[in-house]
Amino acid sequence: MTSHTDSTDPTRIAFVCVQNAGRSQMAYAFAKQELEARDLADEIDLLTGGTRPADHVHDEVVHAMADTNIDIADRTPREVTFEDLQGSDYVITMGCSASDVCPAGWAGENRDWDLEDPDGKSPADVATIRDEIERRVCSLFDELERA
Secondary structure, rough: OOOOOOOOOEEEEEEEEEEEEHHHHHHHHHHHHHHHOOOOOOEEEEEEOOOOOOOOOHHHHHHHHOOOOOOOOOOOEEEHHHHHHOOOOEEEEEOHHHHHHOOOOOOOOOEEEOOOOEEEEEEEEHHHHHHHHHHHHHHHHHHHHHH
């Protein structure tokens, strides 16, 4: 795995959404779990943020993640900056407009996962979205390990 910025720098992955209160928080939590399970903490750097962050992570998302034994109750949505994205090798948007997120002249790769927003959804619907996010995060890490 190599970074576009410098071959000695870790690969940086940014999980971004508008509010940073649902999908991107779940993706970040699953990615942190993958980092630990695959012993990649020295090779991959993670961040998450939103273009217009909410005040708190959506309750239904906190509950859905608790069902997988991941506690994100203490997470706070944060604003993602131009500098955050400029230094990222991959910016994964969750179904939000990538044009609002990815800066011009940015050398990384953008992927939009086009996921439904879990805000206000039933527990079953949120669990379906959560499981899809987990699957995509695992696939991303499989791909990065092969690279």
